[in-house]
Amino acid sequence: MKRFDLFRSLKRDEGGRMLLIVLDGLGGLPRNPAGKTELETANTPNMDALAAESVCGLHMPCAPGITPGSGPAHLGLFGYDPFEYNIGRGVLEALGIDFELKHGDLAIRINFCTLDDKGLVTDRRAGRIATEVNAKLCEKLRKIKLKGVELFVEPVKEHRAAVVLRGPGLHGGLNDSDPQVTGHPPLEVKASTKQAEKAARLCNEFTARAREILKNDHPANMVLLRGIDRHELLSNFADIFGARAAAIATYPMYRGLARLVGMDVLKTGETVESEIETLRKDGAGYDFVYFHVKKTDSYGEDGNFDAKVHVIDDWDKLVPRVRKMGFDVIAITGDHSTPAVMKGHSWHPVPVLLWSGLCRPDDVKVFGERACNHGGLGVFTAVDLIPMMLANAGRLQKYGA
Amino acid sequence: MKRFDLFRSLKRDEGGRMLLIVLDGLGGLPRNPAGKTELETANTPNMDALAAESVCGLHMPCAPGITPGSGPAHLGLFGYDPFEYNIGRGVLEALGIDFELKHGDLAIRINFCTLDDKGLVTDRRAGRIATEVNAKLCEKLRKIKLKGVELFVEPVKEHRAAVVLRGPGLHGGLNDSDPQVTGHPPLEVKASTKQAEKAARLCNEFTARAREILKNDHPANMVLLRGIDRHELLSNFADIFGARAAAIATYPMYRGLARLVGMDVLKTGETVESEIETLRKDGAGYDFVYFHVKKTDSYGEDGNFDAKVHVIDDWDKLVPRVRKMGFDVIAITGDHSTPAVMKGHSWHPVPVLLWSGLCRPDDVKVFGERACNHGGLGVFTAVDLIPMMLANAGRLQKYGA
Numbered sequence: 001m002k003r004f005d006l007f008r009s010l011k012r013d014e015g016g017r018m019l020l021i022v023l024d025g026l027g028g029l030p031r032n033p034a035g036k037t038e039l040e041t042a043n044t045p046n047m048d049a050l051a052a053e054s055v056c057g058l059h060m061p062c063a064p065g066i067t068p069g070s071g072p073a074h075l076g077l078f079g080y081d082p083f084e085y086n087i088g089r090g091v092l093e094a095l096g097i098d099f100e101l102k103h104g105d106l107a108i109r110i111n112f113c114t115l116d117d118k119g120l121v122t123d124r125r126a127g128r129i130a131t132e133v134n135a136k137l138c139e140k141l142r143k144i145k146l147k148g149v150e151l152f153v154e155p156v157k158e159h160r161a162a163v164v165l166r167g168p169g170l171h172g173g174l175n176d177s178d179p180q181v182t183g184h185p186p187l188e189v190k191a192s193t194k195q196a197e198k199a200a201r202l203c204n205e206f207t208a209r210a211r212e213i214l215k216n217d218h219p220a221n222m223v224l225l226r227g228i229d230r231h232e233l234l235s236n237f238a239d240i241f242g243a244r245a246a247a248i249a250t251y252p253m254y255r256g257l258a259r260l261v262g263m264d265v266l267k268t269g270e271t272v273e274s275e276i277e278t279l280r281k282d283g284a285g286y287d288f289v290y291f292h293v294k295k296t297d298s299y300g301e302d303g304n305f306d307a308k309v310h311v312i313d314d315w316d317k318l319v320p321r322v323r324k325m326g327f328d329v330i331a332i333t334g335d336h337s338t339p340a341v342m343k344g345h346s347w348h349p350v351p352v353l354l355w356s357g358l359c360r361p362d363d364v365k366v367f368g369e370r371a372c373n374h375g376g377l378g379v380f381t382a383v384d385l386i387p388m389m390l391a392n393a394g395r396l397q398k399y400g401a
Numbered sequence: 402m403k404r405f406d407l408f409r410s411l412k413r414d415e416g417g418r419m420l421l422i423v424l425d426g427l428g429g430l431p432r433n434p435a436g437k438t439e440l441e442t443a444n445t446p447n448m449d450a451l452a453a454e455s456v457c458g459l460h461m462p463c464a465p466g467i468t469p470g471s472g473p474a475h476l477g478l479f480g481y482d483p484f485e486y487n488i489g490r491g492v493l494e495a496l497g498i499d500f501e502l503k504h505g506d507l508a509i510r511i512n513f514c515t516l517d518d519k520g521l522v523t524d525r526r527a528g529r530i531a532t533e534v535n536a537k538l539c540e541k542l543r544k545i546k547l548k549g550v551e552l553f554v555e556p557v558k559e560h561r562a563a564v565v566l567r568g569p570g571l572h573g574g575l576n577d578s579d580p581q582v583t584g585h586p587p588l589e590v591k592a593s594t595k596q597a598e599k600a601a602r603l604c605n606e607f608t609a610r611a612r613e614i615l616k617n618d619h620p621a622n623m624v625l626l627r628g629i630d631r632h633e634l635l636s637n638f639a640d641i642f643g644a645r646a647a648a649i650a651t652y653p654m655y656r657g658l659a660r661l662v663g664m665d666v667l668k669t670g671e672t673v674e675s676e677i678e679t680l681r682k683d684g685a686g687y688d689f690v691y692f693h694v695k696k697t698d699s700y701g702e703d704g705n706f707d708a709k710v711h712v713i714d715d716w717d718k719l720v721p722r723v724r725k726m727g728f729d730v731i732a733i734t735g736d737h738s739t740p741a742v743m744k745g746h747s748w749h750p751v752p753v754l755l756w757s758g759l760c761r762p763d764d765v766k767v768f769g770e771r772a773c774n775h776g777g778l779g780v781f782t783a784v785d786l787i788p789m790m791l792a793n794a795g796r797l798q799k800y801g802a
Binding site: 006010053357358360361362363374375376377378379380384386387388389390391396397398399400401 | 430431434435438459463464465466467468469470471472473483484487488490493628740742743745746747748749750770771774775779780
């Protein structure tokens with residue numbers, strides 16, 4: 001039986017309310033082998049108390065040894081097999097600026113770049129032009145007309161922008177026009193399948209027109225296309241798992257990922273405090289709320305061990321407020337590890353605590369990587385977290401007689 | 402390579418003798434988060450001593466979060482993927498009364514029900530008639546003749562009975578005739594595939610004849626058909642794993658499940674004592690014995706925490722006798738959890754101990770849910786237990802050179 005068919009057949013459309021708290025990049029590493037990780041270093045009396053009443057463990061976002069991007073890591077946590085449901089980079093870029101993609105859109109990341117007189121790329125990032133310059137160039141590019149499709153061009157940051165083509169018959173299976181090295185001309189976009197030919201033609205038309213328009217805008221006198229992908233809405237979370245779901249996140253990309261699986265995105269502010277307020281005010285109407293805390297990952301990426309620790313400290317102080325909101329099932333975890341010592345995402349399993357009145361607590365009394373190794377959930381793949389939350393919420397019927 | 406093909410290619414038809422003891426619904430929950438489960442509460446010096454010489458862990462009967470029925474839970478323990486091999490409810494009902502199903506039989510659960518003058522169902526259970534009344538009505542229904550098939554009608558309990566059609570060309574893919582709600586007439590049975598049409602016709606003929614025969618037997622003046630399924634023998638256990646297998650169980654359903662995978666069912670009495678005697682006397686001729694203890698589950702279902710504890714206490718006293726019988730590999734576990742606090746099956750992983758002279762003991766010194774979290778087997782899916790038993794019995798060859 002296919003996995004989603006199983007859940008569709010077992011789901012109950014009523015039951016307890018669930019809260020999934022994702023501290024982005026939570027998992028870490030000690031600064032030296034005998035030391036403590038960021039989470040182990042942080043002062044977390046409230047999460048420790050919760051862990052003592054929870055069943056704990058560690059999840060692998062995708063599979064052993066695999067370091068995930070934010071897309072696959074979140075899809076796994078949402079219960080979607082990240083190898084079956086792969087989100088293209090173009091799509092992720094558009095989601096990251098809150099662009100509301102529609103089913104069938106072709107999404108593309110672009111770099112503004114510099115060409116020399118011979119048409120060879122001399123700087124793949126056009127000297128990292130200011131975001132304001134980028135915005136003006138995007139305005140120019142919006143004038144391009146492509147037959148039969150609607151065109152959207154949106155600045156992202158520095159030299160990066162997002163382009164979306166909307167119209168019938170657009171399919172992925174296209175190479176980047178970025179040659180990856182300087183001294184080469186931009187590549188022609190080619191279709192790897194017959195059905196992608198229309199999209200390839202339009203991409204090449206777009207870059208040809210962009211080249212004309214930008215010819216006097218040195219250093220940003222050309223664009224390179226990357227991660228060209230068709231956007232397809234995924235099976236709907238509520239339809240598969242029977243739980244009406246909402247997302248609370250301060251960063252657009254995580255809102256976009258939640259939208260991708262059909263969650264409602266709740267309007268919130270810029271701080272974790274404001275997210276908590278949104279959770280209290282607007283979370284009550286949902287069976288499932290995904291709640292995202294970004295800064296753990298940001299400081300991990302910066303290599304700032306202490307700042308990551310402080311984000312966790314601060315988060316822990318909010319936990320008692322969350323516990324008072326009446327959720328029947330609470331899970332706290334990360335989407336992946338971002339050890340400050342690695343300054344980037346990693347493959348290391350991520351601590352998880354799963355609390356409910358029926359969770360069967362284990363011997364874990366503190367929330368941390370080493371402690372969670374002794375937990376009742378063991379080491380499992382992230383995709384199994386949602387089924388366990390549903391079970392704890394009384395939302396899955398018995399399989400078979 | 403397909404899973405069973407792997408074992409067929411690696412199995413050795415000689416090696417140690419294996420005993421799988423299944424305390425039905427063994428896994429439990431504490432009465433409060435800080436408390437002990439049923440197994441942790443029980444006095445189990447003999448299983449604790451065995452655990453100290455064993456490798457321990459917990460199995461998930463089917464998959465994380467999935468609560469299994471007895472059928473899928475047992476198939477998993479027997480090494481059969483419970484998602485690949487799904488047993489229909491009609492088949493399970495027939496197995497539950499020791500009916501010896503043959504390959505190709507169509508098995509049906511029936512409810513006696515009440516129809517009003519207009520032919521609408523007013524009580525889907527005919528006021529839960531006494532089992533003795535049920536038996537008399539079944540005798541009447543046995544007179545029905547259906548062309549080309551043999552008919553069996555057997556009372557189960559109260560309003561429930563089992564019907565089996567035996568003959569060529571009977572296939573599943575049929576809806577229930579039970580409308581699920583009162584105020585509606587019984588539904589016509591329809592075939593979802595061409596090959597199921599013969600079975601559909603015979604089912605409708607059976608209900609039409611039953612209606613005539615029962616018309617004066619108010620309140621049980623009609624039958625509703627449910628869980629109509631073709632019975633197919635599964636791949637044979639001995640053929641796949643190379644071990645001649647026997648089953649000892651006091652309850653018919655578990656004997657039926659063992660028969661389904663080709664185990665010999667040994668005649669035994671009504672008590673665990675009598676099962677032990679059967680094991681001693683008749684188990685010796687087999688490479689593998691499945692030994693089932695029912696009452697742990699029964700008291701779990703009743704919500705009787707203390708009685709479940711006592712069944713475990715009593716079982717533990719028998720363990721020394723079992724150890725003296727010379728098995729080379731002993732596994733003790735449950736088919737699923739039945740926490741008394743939930744009064745039903747649950748998804749929680751089930752403690753396992755696996756003892757053999759080569760098991761590589763871990764640090765687990767007591768047999769219980771929390772302790773087993775620290776075991777060398779980790780948390781695994783039940784379907785992997787049989788391969789580990791075979792390995793410990795020296796019954797699997799090396800894979801590859």
